[in-house]
Amino acid sequence: MSRLDDFQPSAIRHLHDLAQALRAREPNRRLIPLHFGESDLGTPPFIVEAGCQALRNGAVFYEDNGGRQDLKAALVEHYAERHGVRIESDQIVLSCGGVQAILLSMLGLVNPGDDVLVITPAWPNLVEAARLAGGTLHEVALRYDEGDDRFELDMDRLADTLARTQHPRLVVVNTPSNPTGWVASDQAKNNLVALCRQHGVHLLMDEMYDRILFDGHVHRTVLARDQDMSDVTVINGFSKAYCMTGWRLGYLVTAPERAVQLARMQEFVTSHAPSMAQVAAITALHEGEAFIRESLERYTSARDLAVRRLKQIAGAVVPTPRGAFYLFFRLPGSSDSIAFCRQLLEDSGVVLAPGAAFGRGGEGWVRLCFATQLEQLDEALERVADFVAGRSNDRS
Numbered sequence: 001m002s003r004l005d006d007f008q009p010s011a012i013r014h015l016h017d018l019a020q021a022l023r024a025r026e027p028n029r030r031l032i033p034l035h036f037g038e039s040d041l042g043t044p045p046f047i048v049e050a051g052c053q054a055l056r057n058g059a060v061f062y063e064d065n066g067g068r069q070d071l072k073a074a075l076v077e078h079y080a081e082r083h084g085v086r087i088e089s090d091q092i093v094l095s096c097g098g099v100q101a102i103l104l105s106m107l108g109l110v111n112p113g114d115d116v117l118v119i120t121p122a123w124p125n126l127v128e129a130a131r132l133a134g135g136t137l138h139e140v141a142l143r144y145d146e147g148d149d150r151f152e153l154d155m156d157r158l159a160d161t162l163a164r165t166q167h168p169r170l171v172v173v174n175t176p177s178n179p180t181g182w183v184a185s186d187q188a189k190n191n192l193v194a195l196c197r198q199h200g201v202h203l204l205m206d207e208m209y210d211r212i213l214f215d216g217h218v219h220r221t222v223l224a225r226d227q228d229m230s231d232v233t234v235i236n237g238f239s240k241a242y243c244m245t246g247w248r249l250g251y252l253v254t255a256p257e258r259a260v261q262l263a264r265m266q267e268f269v270t271s272h273a274p275s276m277a278q279v280a281a282i283t284a285l286h287e288g289e290a291f292i293r294e295s296l297e298r299y300t301s302a303r304d305l306a307v308r309r310l311k312q313i314a315g316a317v318v319p320t321p322r323g324a325f326y327l328f329f330r331l332p333g334s335s336d337s338i339a340f341c342r343q344l345l346e347d348s349g350v351v352l353a354p355g356a357a358f359g360r361g362g363e364g365w366v367r368l369c370f371a372t373q374l375e376q377l378d379e380a381l382e383r384v385a386d387f388v389a390g391r392s393n394d395r396s
């Protein structure tokens, strides 16, 4: 089978395409799209202005494969100030979004036939990038404890899966998590690093949502653990914290010798991350704290509204997310999540992401991105509640 034949369309994209088709068919119908993972805020003006200024000042040429030195220096400073962690410039590779940092890392770390363990439900790229690199995938499902209202990483389950694989190479973890909102405790992260070391496997840690945390939860980067980066790679970027999705700017942090090779590899993919986005990102790091605080207040109100409204639906299971900007929940009738989302779209015009998109552990659940205006969210939640009530009336 060729690599092309092996590709499955993302179930989130499938819903998006259906929504587009519905829009074309019924142009006057008001759809409420909550399926994609981005805030509706848009990049704050001071960063936009920095990008425009960068263009006017000539940030229009090729750059180093691994990124601009001034942005790397700003990131080193940022990690020292915000996380109390010392990283070096030569550990950083800037890339076209976290998406590319993930793919580069996978291509660099995974050889065909290597076993890759992914903690699921997981954002689909983490799985598909491993597959592109030729890895053999193993899902390790998070455990949801309804009593505690939280997702937890089951270390025994992870250890068992590691012990059963022939060529374990990589464990992939995303926390704060898209889609579940799971935030791993420090203890869980320590255990994770220790377990990976014990088995001689690399840890790929996606910390893309590290600035979006609720209720005083703290996420300490795994980089804070120790200086040894030989078996850890961290993914992060500017899309979520600074609402810069379209600028395509992310990065990875890893051991210097690996960073050199991954930057070289980038030459053959996109050469480097966009120049003007890199310059604007320096301003984001220097001046972005107030924006992050304000957007967090907005996300908190949206999260609280969505949790409260969904919990009013009889039979709903609605874990409260501790981080990121998604709700991952179960509703009566959502056991086939794709069918449920399709029908919801047809009947109510609300677009959600089916849990099946996030791995086997996600089937039966649906994801909603709440980084949107409260009025729009409120209306969407009302429509969802009516939809579920309508279906249960039909059945009775």
Ligand code: PLP
Residues within 6 Å of the ligand: 037, 096, 097, 098, 099, 100, 123, 174, 177, 178, 206, 208, 236, 237, 238, 239, 245, 249, 250
């Ligand atoms: N990691 C996670 C968990 C994400 O959800 C996303 C985007 O949705 C990314 C990485 C990549 O973001 P970007 O490529 O926009 O930097």
